[in-house]
Amino acid sequence: MVYPGQQPVGYADMAAELREQIRSGELRPGQRLPSERDLAETYGVSRLTASRAVAVLRNEGLIVSVRGYGYCVQTPPEVESVAAGSGDRVSTRPPTPEERAQYAVAAGYGVLVVTHADGLQDIYPGDRYEIVTEADSAHE
Amino acid sequence: MVYPGQQPVGYADMAAELREQIRSGELRPGQRLPSERDLAETYGVSRLTASRAVAVLRNEGLIVSVRGYGYCVQTPPEVESVAAGSGDRVSTRPPTPEERAQYAVAAGYGVLVVTHADGLQDIYPGDRYEIVTEADSAHE
DNA sequence: AGGTATTTGTTCGTATGTATA
DNA sequence: GTATACATACGAACAAATACC
Numbered sequence: 001m002v003y004p005g006q007q008p009v010g011y012a013d014m015a016a017e018l019r020e021q022i023r024s025g026e027l028r029p030g031q032r033l034p035s036e037r038d039l040a041e042t043y044g045v046s047r048l049t050a051s052r053a054v055a056v057l058r059n060e061g062l063i064v065s066v067r068g069y070g071y072c073v074q075t076p077p078e079v080e081s082v083a084a085g086s087g088d089r090v091s092t093r094p095p096t097p098e099e100r101a102q103y104a105v106a107a108g109y110g111v112l113v114v115t116h117a118d119g120l121q122d123i124y125p126g127d128r129y130e131i132v133t134e135a136d137s138a139h140e
Numbered sequence: 141m142v143y144p145g146q147q148p149v150g151y152a153d154m155a156a157e158l159r160e161q162i163r164s165g166e167l168r169p170g171q172r173l174p175s176e177r178d179l180a181e182t183y184g185v186s187r188l189t190a191s192r193a194v195a196v197l198r199n200e201g202l203i204v205s206v207r208g209y210g211y212c213v214q215t216p217p218e219v220e221s222v223a224a225g226s227g228d229r230v231s232t233r234p235p236t237p238e239e240r241a242q243y244a245v246a247a248g249y250g251v252l253v254v255t256h257a258d259g260l261q262d263i264y265p266g267d268r269y270e271i272v273t274e275a276d277s278a279h280e
Numbered sequence: 281a282g283g284t285a286t287t288t289g290t291t292c293g294t295a296t297g298t299a300t301a
Numbered sequence: 302g303t304a305t306a307c308a309t310a311c312g313a314a315c316a317a318a319t320a321c322c
Contacts, residue, residue: 035286048310054288066287090252093201109232109233132228189292208299208301210306
């Protein structure tokens with residue numbers, strides 16, 4: 001039973017509030033977040049719960065964490081464009097751990113998979129690339 | 141082979157082993173996983189650690205969880221194709237919680253964003269859609 | 281160079297709630 | 302109604318990385 005008027009604050013609620021603060025610009029890119037310990041005290045929860053809340057935002061790619069330092073709001077990277085020819089198919093999927101390490105895909109982001117007519121595939125990190133459809137298929 | 145008790149097994153190691161079992165086909169789509177309690181006992185860790193391990197795979201979209209039932213390997217859905225015209229740009233990003241609920245995007249997957257020349261954007265769930273580049277831009 | 285404090289990362293044990301079988 | 306199983310949460314402890322002095 002949930003008591004109306006008083007709010008059971010869970011990690012999901014904490015994540016939602018912090019997410020809104022980032023979306024609204026109250027927390028700006030590069031800005032540091034309070035420590036897990038401070039967040040826990042502010043929201044009246046345990047540190048583990050606060051840790052789970054920020055872990056959600058990290059998995060969404062909104063913030064980054066550095067052990068021994070803390071959390072800060074992710075700064076959106078520059079986007080590179082890659083041309084795709086007529087008939088190419090573009091899809092996305094979560095990266096394998098190997099791909100995440102190889103392409104340094106940001107947390108929460110998938111990879112862009114471009115499948116050509118011959119079946120060959122090109123993989124691009126989804127956080128830094130976009131696919132532009134071109135009339136002529138010029139990919140070497 | 142599992143070697144319980146030999147070396148410290150963390151949730152990441154557990155997730156890696158289960159991931160490999162899914163990738164190799166040892167665990168097939170639709171197949172049920174052992175319960176968290178059984179996994180914890182098998183690997184010699186606490187239930188919370190086993191829970192975190194399967195949570196990783198769930199976030200990657202490899203398995204799904206049903207409260208009161210358990211975990212089973214995700215069956216890949218049918219993929220629909222959407223045409224994109226010349227000059228359209230295709231990118232991906234993690235879904236907002238609203239988009240995840242609205243489009244029912246599978247865990248771990250992002251959304252496909254098709255930006256047209258006029259700046260308007262179309263959003264597609266990345267787990268069930270692919271973008272096919274066409275010579276003519278015919279989107280209603 | 282070294283030492284201490286801070287902060288995140290991980291794990292354990294335990295408890296309660298909720299949904300399914 | 303009972304048993305099973307996932308979801309959330311707390312406290313405690315230690316490790317690892319960073320920052321500061």
